[in-house]
Amino acid sequence: MYLTGFAKHINSNFSFLKEKKLLIAISGGIDSVVLTHLLHQLKYNISLAHCNFQLRGKESDLDEVFIKNLSKDLSIKAYTTQFKTEQFAKELKLSTQLAARKLRYDWFYELTQEYDFDYILTAHHADDNLETFLINLTRGTGLEGLTGIPVINDKIVRPLLAFSQEEINNYATKNNIQWREDASNAETKYLRNKIRHEIIPSLKELNPSLLESFTKTSAFLKQSQQIVNDKIKEVYEEIISEDRGILKINISKLVQLSNPKAYLYQLLKDYKFTEWNDVYHLIYAQSGKKVSTNLHTLLKDRDFLLLLRTDKKSPSNQEPIIINKENTRITNPINLLFENVHQQKKINTNSIYVDKNLLNYPLSLRKWREGDYFYPSGMIGKKKISKYFKDEKLSVFDKENIWLLCSNDDKIIWVVGKRQDKRFFPTSKTTELLKMSI
Template identity: 35%
Template sequence: MFQQFTKYYQQHSLITLDDRVLVAISGGADSVALCHLLQKIPIPISLAHCNFSLRGEESDEDERFVQQLAKSHHIKAHFITFQTREYANQHKISIEMAARDLRYRWFESLCQEFGYTKIAVGHHLNDAIETIFLNMIRGTGIRGIAGMAPINGKIIRPLLFATRQQIETYCSTEGLDYRHDSSNDSDEYQRNKIRNLIVPEFKKMNPSFEETMQHNMAKWNQVLRIYDQVVETELAQWVKREGQTHKIEIQKLIQHHHTETLLFEFLSPFGFSNDTIQKTGLSLTKEPGRQFFSETHQLLIDRQFIMVEPLNQDTASFQIHDLDGFGQLSVSIRAEMVMAYNYSINHSAMVAQIDADKITFPLTLRHWKAGDSFYPLGMKQSKKLSDFFTDAKLDRFTKDKIWLLESAGNVVWVVGLRMDDRYKITSKTKRILLLTSEW
């Protein structure tokens, strides 16, 4: 396998002798094999292991396995523990998406701190096939059916040439111990259903299904490269750049034969979701002045242009002048005004039930900063947000994404986590501002 491995990473220019590689290692066969193969190349590697707190003692045993592997091979290793289910619930995403978000953010922070130039992950051919099916189920464009790329920025996938079975055979031949993730045996997750139920049916019809898909992905990636070249040419023609502002003329965009595709390719690199891009398209001629926000950028639909510019996350502050203002945020918050008479209290942290007569518009939505404090619902004393986050066991990636809703300089709601006690509804409340976080 080493010869195939060498040929593959050289063919796709995945690794150079100047690289410092961070290897994502779970302890499973694929990542253990990847580590073993990379050790045969004269480049420095380090390991990064995430404990996602999803399988109790089994997760802890995985971590101890990697610790021992790193120690026995004298390899520097980094370890972190995430509260993945809490993160998924807070962001209303799947467990799989939460784990992906958490680990890649951490990998990137390690690269910045320690100077790693590449992040090697153990994805193999079967992973790539399963990902295509997942993308088709969720809805996808051409990139989703092209499979996993061998390289994407810092992320490299040197094992995409190999099947799961070939990797396990390599581990057996080389005498490599590895951990078995019992969650892979369950059909609770979509990927497992595809792996355990759907792909075997295709293999019954075509015993060489994996090889066929490998050829298909190679063809689709060639098509994707042509598509990317056309998109790049189109965007260069239509998008104007003024400093950090990117803008595209609305009338010309509407007249384009492929408005929806061009709009998607213009906005998605700035972090705007499919839903936000669709709302933007529907607002082109109807709602000048409407704004949308991604985590890194803000979008303004002017009378003539769609304009996109970066946010400064530390100082980003959005004014909400009325109920309709909530609908213009990518931080998805549904707002309605209800009468207190016969209202049944909702105990979800994702819902804020605010005494409407205690707040003053415009409200402000911003990220939290050091020194912020509030009166957590049910408490009569002020508490620093930093202490509140510590008690809630939030990791720093989650904290960086927290939004605060303010009225007249006071925190009304730590969005999706806790209301301020001063703004709660009481027996004297007449009107309730009902806010539901959908992020």
């Protein structure tokens, strides 16, 4: 690697970086230090961000000192922070490596927001890419996991991915660049290091051009992934619709595809489901069956699979909201307006008119319960809320999102946004007319 070669590479492939404010993630190791020197010489607008994970005692502190001295020598800004990584990992029940990764990237993004950095640059190189490929292959992965580390991912940019570890090492040696050695990189207790020090050298004995061969294969896999992405976008538009924040997957159209299970995985892989057999079996399950993660629930509802974000702080778990006579508006959990009016106008599902003197205050806004019933407008007699929901063909998600406005004697005034209870209708004897609206 030469400065001119790197300059040509970055001008051709990363021209958008030239006038931007860049934050380099720097550990003090050879890769990130070389990236810093290269961009500094090319006069890019760079700053450094270093995390002290406090995992190697005095060595971690010396890494931090090294970064501060480097920033002074190059007259560039350095941001440093310290983390109690092991404590954090224990609290979140993560491996030390995953905990460090989360801490690192969360902090990088905080810096970009606070100081208006355009991009975060990391020093991943071609050998890192090969290692990641082998790790994913070992653990089991789909096509996406075999495409390696992305060159650009949101604000993360990796300008060194085209260069090998050997090229970076040679550049550092020829230019007398100093860096910090991390002794833990030589240990083989971590999977990545085992692959780096034991597996890859053996593979290179079989094929001295292993890195070049992998780079070509990776490019082909990325092209294949793009074809898959294009097809999934086409299928998505054909079989998925959205209704009030709920994604609806049309089951009859899904099962007509050549491989419904594979398509379902591609459509839902970003939603963190892990029990994919259970997800697939929902297609043929009874209505009401569901599979959930911490963030999402997938529900079988007649002819559709419904995907909804799961919020553990959902209003369905709230205590009833109390509404006093003097309240003219509430904004949580929904927006309701209460207006004293003189004349009744045309009503719709978002507004009703009631005889205010028939209300028993305070009112309450709550979720439905088994046994609830009301006297629906336009119908004869009373009906259980559960039967009304069934007749309206509401999904489980729809039911969970519906609120009941009730009088203090627990009589239902309004299935909000759906149907009014006729017991509170205004009559010719009404003296106080109240309009309730969403």
